[in-house]
Amino acid sequence: MLSGKKILLGVTGGIAAYKTSFLTRLLVKAGAEVKVVMTPSASSFVTPLTLATLSKNPVQLDFINEEDGALSWNNHVDLGLWADLMLIAPATANTLSKMASGRCDNLLMATYLSAKCPVYFAPAMDLDMYKHPSTKQSLDTLIAFGNILIPAEEGELASGLSGQGRMAEPENIVAFINAHLKQGLPLHGKKVLITAGPTHEALDPVRFIGNKSTGTMGFRLAEQAAHLGADVILIAGPTTLQTTTSHIQLIRVTSAEEMYNAVHLYFQDVAVVISAAAVADYRPKTIAVQKIKKKDGEPMVLELERTKDILKSLGEAKKNQFLVGFALETQDEMMNAKGKLERKNLDAIVLNSLNDAGAGFGTNTNKITFLDKNLKVKTFDVKTKAQVAIDIWEEIIQRIHA
Incomplete structure (x- = not known):
């Protein structure tokens, strides 16, 4: 399902960001072309160089690039139009709130608001944060917008607690997207x-x-x-x-x-x-039973x-x-x-x-x-x-x- 797809991966600043190196590798292995947009805080958990190497594309961090004294602009509109689908993983409570309210204070949010393609998001946060009414409100709002929720899984969390809030494992995210893309296809279920x-x-x-x-x-x-x-x-x-x-x-x-x-x-x-x-x-x-030997002057019938x-x-x-x-x-x-x-x-x-x-x-x-x-x-x-x-x-x- 992902072969030939253009996927825009948005990475936000949560501990689960370290998993995006494995996620990027799986997406590329599935035949997708991957571009990565990170929030500034995400680079504290996984380096842009790692994701650039795995995706084989430069990682976008901010609106402005400065290199050798020259300035260039990362066009969020072009990024949003380029993608066949967008995946935000991990989606922290902070990012979910911004997505739901339309607050645009970084390149990732500007790209999300410009995207014309389906948007998948995989929440990742601690147990109590995940259960908080404000988080539920953000999730409900995003689903109402037509975004596709990849549910958080249960397990050990960064705080030491155990429960729901853990970002879905990379292989489960890929399987979820594959299964979702198959729905509605003319031969789905056959x-x-x-x-x-x-x-x-x-x-x-x-x-x-x-x-x-x-x-x-x-x-x-x-x-x-x-x-x-x-x-x-x-x-x-x-x-x-x-x-x-x-x-x-x-x-x-x-x-x-x-x-x-x-x-x-x-x-x-x-x-x-x-x-x-x-x-x-x-x-x-x-x-x-044995190799047939030729006999000089005799035809084979x-x-x-x-x-x-x-x-x-x-x-x-x-x-x-x-x-x-x-x-x-x-x-x-x-x-x-x-x-x-x-x-x-x-x-x-x-x-x-x-x-x-x-x-x-x-x-x-x-x-x-x-x-x-x-x-x-x-x-x-x-x-x-x-x-x-x-x-x-x-x-x-x-x-x-x-």
Whole structure:
């Protein structure tokens, strides 16, 4: 959820400020671009150099910078407009009161008042301060403004007391924001199953029958589904690709039989299935125990048998799932795609033609035609596979929310 997000982290003067070094690191690790604004008192608890190093951006402390005799202005309006979201952590009782009343006496408060993005805040103070009616009034006011409260946790406090008021741990703050961002996304609460890559059908201990699929299209579809709020199960044949988010459960398989079993293990619990894998249609009827040796002057005869038709079996078993297949064709493309759509009881099919430049295996681009069960057809231009994944999901979402 945080990948590619621009996050403005506001740090105020409480002992919990030391945790912002860990928080900054987690946000950057999640793929966010982070800029930090500190109140002057916050620098007593964590150094600007630490946060600048971890965020890879200069830390802003005051309206005016003085360097080598030259003066420059930190533009709070630009900072507020830059951010996709703002996070104030720790938010002390003093800062909460200023935020609620609109008191603007430092760069952080000016930036907060200029922000057009969602604002999250994580209170941190002692037990009695947290329970004080004025603090509750500040919290209620900020929530009424539309700001998002990350509740304080219970535990040992700086005073030696134990109770509520402790700033949420950095990993819990990141998890809270992730969960909040997922709400309202078109695939929030839905489980999605995607297959990707080739399958390898063993011939002997060192050889196999396979194809040229890299799995890129399936992985891009999985990543886009996660960005749209889905919990994704990605079943991938042999590929070097890796997932980029914890919202994708990656299950690696090798053969068509293994993929068949894995798909049916999860099929009943998902809302959408996209079968993007290039599954082998045939496999050797027998697998040699030892490496097959060549014999001079003699041809090799290889007897093959059909693998299980994964997509057809899903079409026969589906209840409420939205089932999407892929068709990679070299001739009679539309006729073959329509036939596959009907025979396998699909809700939609994505057609690739190897006759189209930029489509197929081994490229970073693809050219598709999306065809649904009502024979509504939409053809797209050549795009990167990441952009194609966006197009495919837009077509699917239109239909599952219709």
